[in-house]
Amino acid sequence: MKIADDLYLENKPDEKKLTSNSNLGKDDFLKLLITELKNQDPMQPMDNKDLISQMAAFTSLEQTQNMSGSIDKFVNMQSQNLLASQVNMIGKHITWNKSFTDADSSHVIDQIISLVTGIAVKDGKVKYVSDTGETIDPGQIISISAKQRAIRF
Incomplete structure (x- = not known):
């Protein structure tokens, strides 16, 4: 069985894509x-x-x-x-879950308390900016408070 010459990639005609200017x-x-x-x-x-x-x-x-x-x-x-x-969230303390993989390749979830210092909208979704510069998805937030809570160990 012979392959037709027009099926080879080198014989394929160039396809021009439309740009926004065209x-x-x-x-x-x-x-x-x-x-x-x-x-x-x-x-x-x-x-x-x-x-x-x-x-x-x-x-x-x-x-x-x-x-x-x-x-x-x-x-x-x-x-x-x-x-x-969402501007009323600025200045509030939030407790949120931060998940990551540690050195042993184990999935770890830490609870972190941060101060909300800003609000950002990316791709139509709200993100909170913390005092550490991290962006936090609202789905990660466990609690919101006006004042820093005492942390007990």
């Missing part, structure tokens, strides 16, 4: 439409149905881009609201 926007679409109207045959002008169809596509493209911008603004506003809603 996407057509509403301005490009409008330029194409104007160029098409300028260069049409005067003896056979564009059918009204085709023109209306292209204008509807242009309007749809513009509305989609406007909606995308509005959604981006909304997501940014939600992130700011999430951050503002």
